[in-house]
Amino acid sequence: MRSTLIVVGSVSALALCLSGAFFFLELVIGPIWAVPMDIAPQYAGTASGLMNTGSAVAVIVSPPIAGLIVDRTGDWHLAFLGAIVLLVVGTVLSFTMHPARKFVDEPERQVPGEKSE
Secondary structure (H helix, E strand, O other): OOOOOOOOOOHHHHHHHHHHHHHHHHHHHHHHHHHHHHHOHHHHHHHHHHHHHHHHHHHHHHHHHHHHHHHHHOOOHHHHHHHHHHHHHHHHHHOOOOOOOOOOOOOOOOOOOOOOO
16 A cells, blocks of 8 residues: 555646745745855855855755665655655754854954054
C-alpha cells in the first residue's frame, strides 16, 4: 500500500499545490538578497557572491542526488520528503539572521609612531 503523505488525488490539485509552493518560494528571494546589505553593508558583495555560489551548488547537486535516491528506492516520496526537510531547516535558520546585529570588523591597530588620520 502506497503512503498518501505526499500524494495528491488529482492533477488539478497537484498543479495548484505546486503553483502555490513556487509562488511562496519566489516571495523569499527579494528579502533574502537584502539580508547581506543589512547585516554587513561593507561586505554585501562578498556575502551575495557566497550566497549565489551556495544556491548554484545546490541546483547542480540536487538533481543527481534525487535521481540516485529514486533509483535506489524506486519511489519519489523520499526525494520529496528530503526537499521538504531542507526547506523547513532553511526556514528555521532564516530566523537566526538579525539585521539589528551588524557584522563588525575588529578595530584596526594603529602602528606606534604613526599619526592617525
